[in-house]
Amino acid sequence: MCGNRLFFENSVCVSCETPLGYSRAERQIVPLDAETGTYTDAADIVWTVCANLGLSGCTWLTTDESGLCFSCGLTRTRPNDADLEGIVNYAPAERAKRHLIAELDAVGIPILDKRVDERGVAFDLLSSVAEPVTIGHADGIVTIDLAEAEDAHRERIRAMLDEPYRTMLGHFRHEIGHYYESFLVADDATRARYRALFGDETEDYHAAIDRHYAEGAPADWQANYISQYATMHPFEDFAETWAHYLHISDAIQTADEFGILRTVDAASFRELVVDFWIPLSTALNMMNRSMGSDDLYPFVISDPVLDKLDFVAGLAAAPA
Template identity: 60%
Template sequence: MQDFRCRVCDARLFFENSVCVSCGSALGYSRQEQAIVPVDEAGRYVDAEGLIWHVCRNLNLSGCTWLARLEGGQCEGCDFTRVRPNDADLAGLANFVPAERAKRHLLAELDRLGVEVRSRAEDAASGLCFDLLSSTLQPVVTGHVDGVITIDLAESEAAHREGLREQLAEPYRTLLGHFRHEFGHYAQWTLVTDAETPRFRELFGDERADYQAAVDRHYVEGAPAGWQSTFISAYATMHPFEDFAETWAHLMHILDTVDSATAFGLTDAVARGTADVSSMRVLVVDVWVPLSTALNAVNRSMGKDDLYPFTIPAPVLDKLDFVASLLPARSR
């Protein structure tokens, strides 16, 4: 995340601020400018080209601070959500708010990485949409199928999420992590071309292997012995699709955290020449490893678990480098 500043009083802002706590200015997030901007009493913002933008109609429903093109309309970020809980499902709506926050974080990071994502409304064949479903009345399976990402909104609840993390012996489980992982499946579906498939199979394995059989085997037998030397997580060992999605999620973890650390002066990836993802190997080795080690120590000082409880062996570094090669910045 960037170190956002109020354009009225220069106070520090955070990504989800709808009001500046210092000067009281009403705010909105301009996706086009990738900046938080002041809006007037009517919730309007006029950009440099004279276009008028309006606060999203979902501000009070989901806490959305993004700006919409039409007065009374919803923003581009909200357009990606295809299904949400109904108004009578109060528990589902409560969980909908943090899920939408995580989704906006994902979309903003993709924008910063230059990854163009079209909504299902814009591209019916391969566009992206989110079904954010409440499991209050029926089970929901988080996953991705042909551009539709389904999220069980119960993952918004810390107790539920922590219970599953312990049950599945996972070192890390967050709502934003789910969004990044499931988008990884979408990225593999849309970005890995026939030309890249041989290298994909060399690194991750043959994706044509029976997926359901792999899932069944994983939950009966667990991860193979010694998996830590070639995979980022035990879950990644299940199937090449899951290995890629886990690697994509970790790429986003790393890039976003380094971006935030740089913005707040905790590291200077720009001065080191490692901020560009074209130097992914250098960024991981020279910046991410020492930074995450230090952040883990800080967390321990507060009696918390490690911020990044993972190690990155050489084969995983190769996978990260491949995934980073799919980003637009690598094509220059």
């Protein structure tokens, strides 16, 4: 290896042309044998690049006989090869999913494969070329509309719903929040704290949806919620808060890695947000404005939202 900086999706070093793969077990980009295209780890286990390298740009390594890495193996449904538009949009969706899984690994949140554990998760990455697709989560199945990979489509929906932020990665982070809520908020004490922060989750969900889209968010929603969508129902408030926990965690880790922040040391997630994230995101927003772009993080974090973020971070840190 030549010492050139590598990035998460690199399949080859652009400087010395060494073939590369991502070892999830080691959380490292590793060099492959140029002749065999394999990587042998310290335990003499031989790994190969995922079979989806050509289809979706996946560089993750696998020992699975199917040829698929852990991340690609979680995809239960994808577009058929004849759906050219769906296949084009499939690659950025899988890239966002890999990012999500690597982030969950980094913060120590286990993610289970539904094929081997009924408590696990699976993903339906569906093309809405032929029929509408509803993004959502149910019983461990996360459904994503691949059209959200298209900037024009996503921006149209974002503007229609008056959202400040909408990305493919954001969808994955939000929907996986629903999945984790289903078994992290389990005991009576945790449920009581959850209800004190987010409200009574037994409220009729479909009635809440109808009310939200008919009446909109309360005028003072920013005093208690991270987004207008979070005001719809406690389930959505939790999922939005979970997504922002991941947004913030990942952004701070990236800033730390690039030396933008000093090594971060905080006693709680609340302290991390107040002492590091708010100053950093404010500076980044001003940088974006200097370039004539929209704010990078267009959200207000109130004290009640800080309480919710701290609660979610505590759940994420608890033993699974």
